[in-house]
Amino acid sequence: xxxxxxxxxxxxxxxxxxxxxxxxxxxxxxxxxxxxxxxxxxxxxxxxxxxxxxxxxxxxxxxxxxxxxxxxxxxxxxxxxxxxxxxxxxxxxxxxxxxxxxxxxxxxxxxxxxxxxxxxxxxxxxxxxxxxxxxxxxxxxxxxxxxxxxxxxxxxxxxxxxxxxxxxxxxxxxxxxxxxxxxxxxxxxxxxxxxxxxxxxxxxxxxxxxxxxxxxxxxxxxxxxxxxxxxxxxxxxxxxxxxxxxxxxxxxxxxxxxxxxxxxxxxxxxxxxxxxxxxxxxxxxxxxxxxxxxxxxxxxxxxxxxxxxxxxxxxxxxxxxxxxxxxxxxxxxxxxxxxxxxxxxxxxxxxxxxxxxxxx
Amino acid sequence: xxxxxxxxxxxxxxxxxxxxxxxxxxxxxxxxxxxxxxxxxxxxxxxxxxxxxxxxxxxxxxxxxxxxxxxxxxxxxxxxxxxxxxxxxxxxxxxxxxxxxxxxxxxxxxxxxxxxxxxxxxxxxxxxxxxxxxxxxxxxxxxxxxxxxxxxxxxxxxxxxxxxxxxxxxxxxxxxxxxxxxxxxxxxxxxxxxxxxxxxxxxxxxxxxxxxxxxxxxxxxxxxxxxxxxxxxxxxxxxxxxxxxxxxxxxxxxx
Amino acid sequence: xxxxxxxxxxxxxxxxxxxxxxxxxxxxxxxxxxxxxxxxxxxxxxxxxxxxxxxxxxxxxxxxxxxxxxxxxxxxxxxxxxxxxxxxxxxxxxxxxxxxxxxxxxxxxxxxxxxxxxxxxxxxxxxxxxxxxxxxxxxxxxxxxxxxxxxxxxxxxxxxxxxxxxxxxxxxxxxxxxxxxxxxxxxxxxxxxxxxxxxxxxxxxxxxxxxxxxxxxxxxxxxxxxxxx
Numbered sequence: 001x002x003x004x005x006x007x008x009x010x011x012x013x014x015x016x017x018x019x020x021x022x023x024x025x026x027x028x029x030x031x032x033x034x035x036x037x038x039x040x041x042x043x044x045x046x047x048x049x050x051x052x053x054x055x056x057x058x059x060x061x062x063x064x065x066x067x068x069x070x071x072x073x074x075x076x077x078x079x080x081x082x083x084x085x086x087x088x089x090x091x092x093x094x095x096x097x098x099x100x101x102x103x104x105x106x107x108x109x110x111x112x113x114x115x116x117x118x119x120x121x122x123x124x125x126x127x128x129x130x131x132x133x134x135x136x137x138x139x140x141x142x143x144x145x146x147x148x149x150x151x152x153x154x155x156x157x158x159x160x161x162x163x164x165x166x167x168x169x170x171x172x173x174x175x176x177x178x179x180x181x182x183x184x185x186x187x188x189x190x191x192x193x194x195x196x197x198x199x200x201x202x203x204x205x206x207x208x209x210x211x212x213x214x215x216x217x218x219x220x221x222x223x224x225x226x227x228x229x230x231x232x233x234x235x236x237x238x239x240x241x242x243x244x245x246x247x248x249x250x251x252x253x254x255x256x257x258x259x260x261x262x263x264x265x266x267x268x269x270x271x272x273x274x275x276x277x278x279x280x281x282x283x284x285x286x287x288x289x290x291x292x293x294x295x296x297x298x299x300x301x302x303x304x305x306x307x308x309x310x311x312x313x314x315x316x317x318x319x320x321x322x323x324x325x326x327x328x329x330x331x332x333x334x335x336x337x338x339x340x341x342x343x344x345x346x347x348x349x350x351x352x353x354x355x356x357x358x359x360x
Numbered sequence: 361x362x363x364x365x366x367x368x369x370x371x372x373x374x375x376x377x378x379x380x381x382x383x384x385x386x387x388x389x390x391x392x393x394x395x396x397x398x399x400x401x402x403x404x405x406x407x408x409x410x411x412x413x414x415x416x417x418x419x420x421x422x423x424x425x426x427x428x429x430x431x432x433x434x435x436x437x438x439x440x441x442x443x444x445x446x447x448x449x450x451x452x453x454x455x456x457x458x459x460x461x462x463x464x465x466x467x468x469x470x471x472x473x474x475x476x477x478x479x480x481x482x483x484x485x486x487x488x489x490x491x492x493x494x495x496x497x498x499x500x501x502x503x504x505x506x507x508x509x510x511x512x513x514x515x516x517x518x519x520x521x522x523x524x525x526x527x528x529x530x531x532x533x534x535x536x537x538x539x540x541x542x543x544x545x546x547x548x549x550x551x552x553x554x555x556x557x558x559x560x561x562x563x564x565x566x567x568x569x570x571x572x573x574x575x576x577x578x579x580x581x582x583x584x585x586x587x588x589x590x591x592x593x594x595x596x597x598x599x600x601x602x603x604x605x606x607x608x609x610x611x612x613x614x615x
Numbered sequence: 616x617x618x619x620x621x622x623x624x625x626x627x628x629x630x631x632x633x634x635x636x637x638x639x640x641x642x643x644x645x646x647x648x649x650x651x652x653x654x655x656x657x658x659x660x661x662x663x664x665x666x667x668x669x670x671x672x673x674x675x676x677x678x679x680x681x682x683x684x685x686x687x688x689x690x691x692x693x694x695x696x697x698x699x700x701x702x703x704x705x706x707x708x709x710x711x712x713x714x715x716x717x718x719x720x721x722x723x724x725x726x727x728x729x730x731x732x733x734x735x736x737x738x739x740x741x742x743x744x745x746x747x748x749x750x751x752x753x754x755x756x757x758x759x760x761x762x763x764x765x766x767x768x769x770x771x772x773x774x775x776x777x778x779x780x781x782x783x784x785x786x787x788x789x790x791x792x793x794x795x796x797x798x799x800x801x802x803x804x805x806x807x808x809x810x811x812x813x814x815x816x817x818x819x820x821x822x823x824x825x826x827x828x829x830x831x832x833x834x835x836x837x838x839x840x841x842x843x844x
Contacts, residue, residue: 074743
């Protein structure tokens, strides 16, 4: 543990209340918009003062209502990447990057960062001439070069379109692996959580409703169907068995079953984590043939839950790994699905990231 | 950029201030005169005749009097009326014994050079010959000296109330003259000294000087002045060459 | 009136008065604009009113107030004479003060608008990068406001150059010492039938002012372009 925070803050009718450890690695602050995610980050950074609470990072107390301790933003050594890049328009990229650097910082650090984030070619440009993805990378580099004790990322990918997100998220993954500081990553995209986070805090209407390692919290979400049906799904662990081929697919295996994932997922032998959205799972009584979908897993139904108007969730198990499928009530009725049935799950899409859970 | 900008700002500031320090050395020998603005034409000529270095600050008599009261570094004050001179004398701001009246003036009714009005009648009957809807430009009848004199004359003639609605009151009698010269008003009541110098107007009538307070221009030495030629200049103002200039500009000579 | 050395001296004096008025009041204008754009504090609206008073008062009133405060016979005026060895009433420095005060509301307004236009998100970002508020002001806020400040400088300068009422009331109209282009034009207009004499000065003043406005437009545009690149 490298920090600890306890915050209570009222803003009009909205109430934020959270207690959490700060762990090394990426902690996703996940929740729907209006859950207080951004307010939480602003409070941690010192841009807003909470009504109550205490924030400790490393061995320094940043804020303590009880003792009156309240470090100003610029004393907190916090890195903050906002939704929009907030680059200084009158400075070159290089000047933006060095803006928060300490005098003691080495040239080496600058070069390493430029390489890590692949921005070496942009240094002489003005922010206005950068693409959204480039600008956000520069913003990230700028925050890191100030050598923060804690990095706050406020939906840094939300303003980018899908392709740009795909381009930039490897940089976040690299960053995660290179810096031994706690990173709080605010997002409302469960795929990002699955891809990038080690831990997560589920925030709903200002309160933390679940916290812990990502797979545990996601499993917990899946066990709690009512409010979180739209983020239900599952995480499967697979092993890369062949490198990317001519069709741009990577072969992975779960137990004895082969799946094909688009793009380069990892090195052969590497363990990867697959995030599946419950809406992307279709069930079939018979082994499907002549289907365009490549990925089919035999599964056993372990439970069926009704979701009111939202349909139903069917809990599935494959070789000890569980995930959920979301079906309409009618499909459930027509297929007469019941707990214990053996069926086939057709996976329409998945997102994969190298798993660090097993890597450590 | 900010460092460059700060530096250039400081340099510019330093340059401006040091350059000004050099230039603002006041010439101790210069005789500084505060004079009513309406005296400008004549007084500039007189200063030329006087020969020595002078600087003449022209403004309204009221503004100058207040500045003198506040300690302005003038040597001589020439006022356009005796009220402000009396005001300063009562406060000890001028040297009492040095007050002299250097000139007088009188009021006339003028119209545009190419206007239709003809000088058929003397004052005040001529007022009735102006077009019935024609306006008459005057100085502010409560504040500007020329306006005050005009009001007194109109009242003495028994026509102030009937004409009041047709009076265009302006804060500077020179503006009244311009209004008449451009034909914007049918006539104006102004100083004869101004009227004679303006080729765009012609005289309709003279206003008898006994129908208003005497129009005099008193001059005096300022109490704070130690300029050795201040008294000489006052004497020069009363002397024949200065008086000739004043008369040529339409002023009555010293009484 | 011909345009001789006397007139050139007059124009130079006017330019100097306007330049010094603007240069000296610039830091105060920026400071005041900052105070007025900050979160509300006690006395803020009073400050706002005080700053804007010269805009709505007749200039003669402002000039008279200065005369009452700073004349050699007034307390403040005497202090200044003791401290600086020279007074400001009836001197070019007084003309600069009058011009500065009359131009101040326009100056502050222009700077304030440009301050408000700066994205506060950038200042927040700079704070999280560990910079002090003063450092941020000089490295972020000021450079980004620069076009607006420039426009304010030109506007204030043009206003200072054209100031008449407060100037003639406070420092009189002494040739070579406190006579400026506007008060010289006023003097010239006192000679009946001689209005053309003032024309040269009027042309000079129109040319300078128009040139300044064109220059500021051009500067603001080029700075804006540079920022956008």
